[in-house]
Amino acid sequence: MNMRDKIKDGLGNKIKVWDERSARRIYFTVEPNDVYKSVEFIFKGLGLRFSTASGVDLPEGFEMIYHFSFDKAGEVYSLRTLIKDKARPEIDSIAPIFRGAEWVEREIWEMLGINFKGHPNLKRLLLAEDWPEGEFPLRRKNES
Amino acid sequence: MSHKVIVPIGPYHPLQEEPEFFQLYVEGEKVVDIDIIIGYNHRGIEKLAESKHYDQIAFLVERICGICSSSHPYCYVLAVEDLFGGEANIVPERALYIRTIIDELQRIHSHLLWLGLVGHFIGYNTIWMWAWKYREPVLDMFEMVTGNRNNYAMFKIGGVRRDILEEDIPLLKKTLDELAPSIKMFYGAINDDPVIKARLKEAGTLTKEQAIDWCVVGPTARASGVNIDIRRDEPYGAFLMNTIDWNVVLEKNGDVFAKTMVRILEMEDSISIINQALNKMPKGEIDANVKDVPPGEGIGRVEAPRGECIHYIKSDGTNRPVRHKIRAPSFMNVASDKVAAVGGTISDATLTLAAVDPCYCCTERVAVINKTDNKKIMNGWDLVRLSQEKTNKIKEGWPNGRPE
Numbered sequence A: 001m002n003m004r005d006k007i008k009d010g011l012g013n014k015i016k017v018w019d020e021r022s023a024r025r026i027y028f029t030v031e032p033n034d035v036y037k038s039v040e041f042i043f044k045g046l047g048l049r050f051s052t053a054s055g056v057d058l059p060e061g062f063e064m065i066y067h068f069s070f071d072k073a074g075e076v077y078s079l080r081t082l083i084k085d086k087a088r089p090e091i092d093s094i095a096p097i098f099r100g101a102e103w104v105e106r107e108i109w110e111m112l113g114i115n116f117k118g119h120p121n122l123k124r125l126l127l128a129e130d131w132p133e134g135e136f137p138l139r140r141k142n143e144s
Numbered sequence B: 001m002s003h004k005v006i007v008p009i010g011p012y013h014p015l016q017e018e019p020e021f022f023q024l025y026v027e028g029e030k031v032v033d034i035d036i037i038i039g040y041n042h043r044g045i046e047k048l049a050e051s052k053h054y055d056q057i058a059f060l061v062e063r064i065c066g067i068c069s070s071s072h073p074y075c076y077v078l079a080v081e082d083l084f085g086g087e088a089n090i091v092p093e094r095a096l097y098i099r100t101i102i103d104e105l106q107r108i109h110s111h112l113l114w115l116g117l118v119g120h121f122i123g124y125n126t127i128w129m130w131a132w133k134y135r136e137p138v139l140d141m142f143e144m145v146t147g148n149r150n151n152y153a154m155f156k157i158g159g160v161r162r163d164i165l166e167e168d169i170p171l172l173k174k175t176l177d178e179l180a181p182s183i184k185m186f187y188g189a190i191n192d193d194p195v196i197k198a199r200l201k202e203a204g205t206l207t208k209e210q211a212i213d214w215c216v217v218g219p220t221a222r223a224s225g226v227n228i229d230i231r232r233d234e235p236y237g238a239f240l241m242n243t244i245d246w247n248v249v250l251e252k253n254g255d256v257f258a259k260t261m262v263r264i265l266e267m268e269d270s271i272s273i274i275n276q277a278l279n280k281m282p283k284g285e286i287d288a289n290v291k292d293v294p295p296g297e298g299i300g301r302v303e304a305p306r307g308e309c310i311h312y313i314k315s316d317g318t319n320r321p322v323r324h325k326i327r328a329p330s331f332m333n334v335a336s337d338k339v340a341a342v343g344g345t346i347s348d349a350t351l352t353l354a355a356v357d358p359c360y361c362c363t364e365r366v367a368v369i370n371k372t373d374n375k376k377i378m379n380g381w382d383l384v385r386l387s388q389e390k391t392n393k394i395k396e397g398w399p400n401g402r403p404e
Helices: A003-014 A032-045 A101-112 B045-049 B054-062 B071-082 B093-121 B125-146 B166-192 B194-200 B208-213 B218-222 B237-241 B256-280 B329-335 B346-355 B380-397
Strands: A017-022 A025-029 A049-058 A061-070 A075-083 A090-092 A115-117 B021-027 B030-037 B296-304 B307-315 B321-327 B366-370 B376-379
Touching: A003 A025, A003 A032, A003 A075, A025 B296, A032 A061, A032 A075, A032 A090, A049 A101, A049 B307, A049 B321, A061 B307, A075 A090, A075 B296, A101 A115, A101 B329, B021 B346, B030 B346, B045 B054, B045 B321, B054 B071, B054 B321, B071 B093, B071 B296, B071 B307, B071 B321, B093 B125, B093 B237, B093 B256, B093 B346, B093 B380, B125 B166, B166 B194, B166 B256, B194 B256, B194 B380, B218 B256, B218 B307, B218 B329, B237 B256, B256 B346, B307 B329, B346 B380, B366 B380, B376 B380
Parallel strands: A025 A075, A090 A115, B021 B366
Antiparallel strands: A017 A025, A049 A061, A061 A075, B021 B030, B296 B307, B307 B321, B366 B376
16 A cells, blocks of 8 residues: 555545645645644555644644654645634644654744643743733734 | 752853753753753744745745755755755756755765764864864865855755856865865774774664654664665756765664764765766756646655755645755754663763754853752853863873773
8 A cells, every 4th residue: 555545544544635746746735634644644554754834823723733744755744724714813733743743833833823732841932931911923904 | 979069051051153042951871851941043934935925935944054054045946946846857857966066065064064063072172173174175066056155045956056167176086086085084983993993882872763753864773773765765956867876874772872973974865876976967957947836735855964854835826835844863863862862871861962062052052050059050051071081091091192
């Protein structure tokens, strides 16, 4: 089974959208509640390497993308999810699965204000100590 | 043990090169915990990128790092070119070779810089002086080809901004030919000198399991046996053409010695890669003259000297990105100091922190705190001194220069 099939097989109907953008770029979407189990399967079960995660403030919600690298084939599998509650955005932290996620989630939290539930150390990483609370630099304010 | 309480001068100090803050908690000689506080140099580049247009961002991201100055612009243009289906789809062949030549030259100068630092930290200032001396011709070559020793402004979406002139190639090759024996000399020095070997072995070990758990990249990962290298895994530049013969350097012990070996051998390989690229580079265009960026999402990855650099671009078809996410390799590697430095001694701390080649000379920015009473007992300068003293102790123990 190739990696695409292994992921489709392992995650089953958690996958809501499957988009093969090009030979080495595969994007798929899951619900926020399924992210933890999906990441656990991809990292622990399939042994893919976590490259980074990115978050973006969209009108419809906060979109989180977790980028995993399948090094043997040079492919990037990007797991996408949409956190619809913009007033109190939160999602389960994946740091308990592997420690490499700790700093990545801290950065997203301080830049976008997404709460990562269960993160062992959710405090500021890059912003200054006296940066005002509640000010999330990557959130969009009244931009058209 | 007497305690010195040093009044902290704050993260900024005229003698420090770059700001970062490590707090090492010690009990006696042993490091029992570490706090890593970064962000003093945070400039909001991702946010800035949202208000710049695509041409400007290449110059913006170049300033993320002065040492791996070509990695971020290369990675960025690859992310945008991913929107077109990839570098191979639009970049002319000659530009692919030029990109790799610049990228590998950068690897050499970056590793030489690091080698010098390690020499300094173990008290072998000759290594420091010589590594940086042999680095100078590499920077001269950058100046000849790109016009600058750092920040080359070579990368643009769809190609490169300047050509490598035919008349410059002989000097470029001559410089590389003269550099190769020096790299061999460093290899011999590190490998054959029993004091250096003893000093570097088993310091700052990161096991393969830890390397995977912390998702480290680059020489930090390869020294621990994690077989990843973007140049082979997802080829880019000249590596796309399958005309370059090279090797991924892998070690397994994960200590500072292994990391040193990886970097020295990578330099040797880089010289060979550049020579092959210069020989195989065809004549032709260097720029695809890209005008508009289509909507979509693009991911670009390069193997920077410190490891995988990754950029993600979300485009809506206008001339500015919706989102530009940047993850430098050191972001993953520095975090792993949490396990690499803990359990070691304070004399090895400087080496361990430097071993991941953090994209800054951060180890002066260290405070050592006694765990039992939370009092600061020494600073980064003291740690470097301790590290150098440990080397002396090894030398004194071997009056004939090697173990009895």
